[in-house]
Amino acid sequence: MTDAPQVPHLTVVEHPLVQHKLTHMRDVNTSTGKFRQLLREISQLLAYEITRNMDLTSKTIDTPLMEMEAPIIDGKKMALISILRAGNGLLDGVLELVPSARVGFVGLYRDEETLQPVQYYFKVPDGLGDRLVIAVDPMLATGNSSAAAIDLLKGAGATNIRFLCLLAAPEGVARMKEAHPDVPIVTAALDTGLTDKGYIYPGLGDAGDRMFGTK
Ligand code: URA
DSSP, X not given: OOOGGGSOSEEEOOOHHHHHHHHHHHOTTXXXXXXXXXXXXXXXXXXXXXXXXXXXXXXXXXXXXXXXXXXXXXXXXXXEEEETTTHHHHHHHHHHHSTTOEEEEEEEEEOTTTOOXXXXXXXXXXXXXXXXXXXXOSEESSSHXXXXXXXXXXXXXXXXXXXXXXXXXXXXXXXXXXXXXXXXXXXXXXXXXXXXXXXXXXXXXXXXXXXXXXX
């Protein structure tokens, strides 16, 4: 599959349901449980967009009236890659829509001295080169860890990769475009910028903390 160039580099999903749910997620008064529920719901709406030009295969079925050749997604051809830890919140919702997708995990932390991402976990399905690979991470902030995660996926053989996030900063989009112009990004919003601590603003805070109730 080599359809990535036909897909725009950045798609902001401006659907009213997505924007409504995102507003509640941004609200500091939204509880952990509600935040998780909203993330699950919004990830399904974003999954609808990111899978828009997925390849279909077909299958012969019998309707009550006749036999027909009907289109069908081969979920086994998809790999969902969660960038730990916050990626798991997006992963669950997408998996509900494509339950047969294969799943992988990439764990990266930021070295306090070099400020560069360091890998601590990497487990992905085999045959990545034959799959549509969707990497998920709610916050595309500086883009450094996202670009590093995509480097690792390409190193493991992936050639058809898309990136799904909830919020993107212009800096992160630019970094991804420079490092991986072949990877389309789908997001619910393109925010204003990054604070000097690397938080997206207006943003929603630390996505992992809000999702898991940690501080
Ligand atoms: N990661 C987060 O969880 N929030 C941000 O604003 C930026 C990175």
